[in-house]
Amino acid sequence: MRRVSYPYLGNATVTFKKLMNALGNEVVLPRRPTEETLSLGTKYAPEFACLPFKIVLGTYIEALEAGADTLVSTGGVGPCRAGLYTTLHEKILKSLGYEFEMITLEPPGRHLKELIASIKKLVNRKLSFSDYCRIGRFVWKEIQLLDKVEKLSHKIRPLEVKKGETTKTFRKCAELIAQAQTYEDLLEIEREAELLYDKIDKKDFDPLKIGIVGEIYVVIEPAANLEIEEMLGDLGVYVERSMFLASYTFYNAIMDLFRMPGERDVKKIASPYFKEMCGGHGRESVGNAILYAKRGFDGVIQLSPFTCIPEIVAKSILPKVCAEHDIGFLSITLDEQTGKEGLRTRIEAFVDLLAAKKKYKAMHKKGDVTYGTLLGH
Amino acid sequence: MKIGVPRAFAYYAYYPFIITFFEELGLEVVVSDPTSKEIIDAGVEDAVAEACVPLKLYHGHVKNLMDRVDYVFVPRLVRVNQEATFCPKFLGLPDILVCTVENFDNMLEVRVDIRNSGKKLFQLCRLVAKKFNRGFLKTWKAFKKAEESYRKYREEFLKGAIPPLGIGVQDDKADVRLGVVGYPYLLYDPYVSLDIINKLIKMGVYVVTPEMVPEEVKKKYAGKLKKTLFWTFSNSVLRTAFHFLETGMVDGIIHVTAFGCGPDFIVDKIIELEAKERNVPFLTVTFDEHTGQEGVNTRLEAFIDMLKRKKAKEAILV
Numbered sequence: 001m002r003r004v005s006y007p008y009l010g011n012a013t014v015t016f017k018k019l020m021n022a023l024g025n026e027v028v029l030p031r032r033p034t035e036e037t038l039s040l041g042t043k044y045a046p047e048f049a050c051l052p053f054k055i056v057l058g059t060y061i062e063a064l065e066a067g068a069d070t071l072v073s074t075g076g077v078g079p080c081r082a083g084l085y086t087t088l089h090e091k092i093l094k095s096l097g098y099e100f101e102m103i104t105l106e107p108p109g110r111h112l113k114e115l116i117a118s119i120k121k122l123v124n125r126k127l128s129f130s131d132y133c134r135i136g137r138f139v140w141k142e143i144q145l146l147d148k149v150e151k152l153s154h155k156i157r158p159l160e161v162k163k164g165e166t167t168k169t170f171r172k173c174a175e176l177i178a179q180a181q182t183y184e185d186l187l188e189i190e191r192e193a194e195l196l197y198d199k200i201d202k203k204d205f206d207p208l209k210i211g212i213v214g215e216i217y218v219v220i221e222p223a224a225n226l227e228i229e230e231m232l233g234d235l236g237v238y239v240e241r242s243m244f245l246a247s248y249t250f251y252n253a254i255m256d257l258f259r260m261p262g263e264r265d266v267k268k269i270a271s272p273y274f275k276e277m278c279g280g281h282g283r284e285s286v287g288n289a290i291l292y293a294k295r296g297f298d299g300v301i302q303l304s305p306f307t308c309i310p311e312i313v314a315k316s317i318l319p320k321v322c323a324e325h326d327i328g329f330l331s332i333t334l335d336e337q338t339g340k341e342g343l344r345t346r347i348e349a350f351v352d353l354l355a356a357k358k359k360y361k362a363m364h365k366k367g368d369v370t371y372g373t374l375l376g377h
Numbered sequence: 378m379k380i381g382v383p384r385a386f387a388y389y390a391y392y393p394f395i396i397t398f399f400e401e402l403g404l405e406v407v408v409s410d411p412t413s414k415e416i417i418d419a420g421v422e423d424a425v426a427e428a429c430v431p432l433k434l435y436h437g438h439v440k441n442l443m444d445r446v447d448y449v450f451v452p453r454l455v456r457v458n459q460e461a462t463f464c465p466k467f468l469g470l471p472d473i474l475v476c477t478v479e480n481f482d483n484m485l486e487v488r489v490d491i492r493n494s495g496k497k498l499f500q501l502c503r504l505v506a507k508k509f510n511r512g513f514l515k516t517w518k519a520f521k522k523a524e525e526s527y528r529k530y531r532e533e534f535l536k537g538a539i540p541p542l543g544i545g546v547q548d549d550k551a552d553v554r555l556g557v558v559g560y561p562y563l564l565y566d567p568y569v570s571l572d573i574i575n576k577l578i579k580m581g582v583y584v585v586t587p588e589m590v591p592e593e594v595k596k597k598y599a600g601k602l603k604k605t606l607f608w609t610f611s612n613s614v615l616r617t618a619f620h621f622l623e624t625g626m627v628d629g630i631i632h633v634t635a636f637g638c639g640p641d642f643i644v645d646k647i648i649e650l651e652a653k654e655r656n657v658p659f660l661t662v663t664f665d666e667h668t669g670q671e672g673v674n675t676r677l678e679a680f681i682d683m684l685k686r687k688k689a690k691e692a693i694l695v
Binding site: 046047048049075077078079080081083084087088090091092095273274275276277278279280282306307308309310312313315316317319320321333 | 604
């Protein structure tokens with residue numbers, strides 16, 4: 001039996017485990033990245049590799065030490081570097097003396113044959129067509145449900161009366177989902193989660209709204225972005241992020257098969273500023289920033305790993321775009337040196353500025369000119 | 378009509394074509410001044426802090442030109458062959474410049490997506506020529522001349538000369554042959570790369586760069602990697618390195634790269650691992666806007682001394 005492992009990606013890690021188990025593989029569950037993981041990755045990765053590369057390399061080493069013999073990850077068609085990571089990870093790990101097989105899941109649009117061959121390697125049990133349907137339906141529902149409880153937590157966290165209650169509820173939901181075995185379980189958990197969130201005491205006010213854009217791994221994985229969403233929520237800010245696993249997989253794996261451009265809207269919106277596809281999520285970052293501005297958000301935070309080229313291109317463009325659309329902009333570059341307290345200070349300052357701006361705007365809207373002049377605005 | 382060509386990025390790889398073409402169209406071509414401290418400083422001011430030096434330089438060169446010409450030529454290199462594109466910075470270059478350089482409104486943006494086809498290249502030239510109201514015949518003549526000048530430029534490289542640095546055919550009897558791989562916009566900019574090639578030649582080294590290896594030879598190594606790299610220049614560098622390693626035609630390899638270069642962390646690591654496997658001496662030199670002369674000199678001297686000593690030892694053993 002294969003002992004499979006894969007990069008850690010938030011709560012979906014457990015979902016992948018269920019999928020791999022259902023296909024007849026043993027799973028070495030990747031650990032949540034810690035400082036140790038990162039320093040392992042940093043030790044063997046090239047200096048200018050991006051943060052996701054280092055974290056994933058560290059995770060692989062830990063998994064291989066724990067006895068995995070197969071590593072599964074995704075590929076890509078570029079020009080973002082991430083499409084080549086499996087190739088380089090394999091080379092580095094083999095040069096360290098590990099023995100294993102690397103399986104790369106390429107996007108189906110241009111590499112359908114390779115994808116099918118890779119999937120075949122992972123199916124180690126006789127399964128009927130209805131089994132596939134059942135597994136597919138279950139996994140898909142679970143990813144969607146995980147995204148849903150996370151979205152709910154973003155919505156409720158700024159409103160909570162008792163600090164930390166939402167986070168607790170969210171963890172509980174994630175735990176429940178992790179234990180689910182059938183589709184029906186998931187439906188029940190969905191209802192249960194809604195009830196749990198309902199029970200939290202909420203204040204009634206209009207919070208500041210901030211959108212998060214950037215490179216997918218650091219946006220989705222809390223261990224990579226130092227739990228920035230929680231941090232913002234605790235400051236009383238409603239956070240929405242541009243990328244979730246379910247929608248991302250849907251657009252990039254399934255729509256790709258039918259040659260339909262994923263997230264067409266976002267790209268179209270970005271096109272006056274960003275005329276060329278340049279890989280990664282640079283273009284989506286710009287498009288989503290404009291979308292947030294149009295929806296009346298107060299600010300945009302861009303998360304990017306150090307040396308990520310598509311995000312550098314986006315970062316060059318975003319300040320002007322955000323100024324034109326009158327929305328606050330903060331760019332945060334993450335690498336192995338980024339500390340949580342430094343990040344918190346920057347975010348607090350950013351939130352304070354946005355709050356002041358919002359207050360100022362609200363005053364002027366009411367036509368309360370005297371009040372404004374008195375304060376020296 | 379004056380047209381400005383920034384001396385950065387695509388310039389070093391394709392300048393004979395670009396300059397000849399515009400000149401034959403009857404335009405006055407102004408190339409930005411050679412890179413200097415002022416140009417770097419001007420670029421650093423405007424560019425994003427974590428961008429690589431070549432991109433910062435491009436900002437500087439554009440600022441150097443924009444006030445004294447009618448148009449600044451900014452190519453958006455997308456694809457010149459079927460297999461790869463360019464680094465995202467090339468793809469987004471005009472978009473970046475519009476947003477970061479203030480009052481830059483005389484950009485001549487040209488999207489280059491020609492996929493190895495001469496016909497497409499000519500169509501592109503027609504499109505550019507039309508902007509300046511030049512007819513078909515004139516464009517055709519200019520195109521042919523430009524192609525000819527580019528061909529000559531490539532041939533000179535193959536003979537062992539380095540035209541962008543003004544180096545003639547090198548002395549074949551040098552005692553050390555060294556592969557110096559890196560992107561043309563870094564290798565052939567003597568200011569940023571601290572004139573590394575000239576320094577090596579002065580130390581009695583025969584320098585071989587990726588441009589000196591014929592395209593057909595590089596193609597042979599395309600299958601060396603499980604997956605082709607996504608970037609044209611990186612493929613060229615990596616295949617050249619494979620060629621050096623497989624044939625043993627050089628005594629060592631120096632990889633010249635820019636601080637924070639995205640594609641290079643993959644290229645560099647692969648060359649490093651492959652060189653280690655075959656016991657070929659390998660050195661990476663990273664440049665940024667602060668790199669000092671002396672540090673680089675010391676490293677180069679040490680590397681060359683080591684190569685010479687290794688060679689002498691081998692000669693005795695044989």
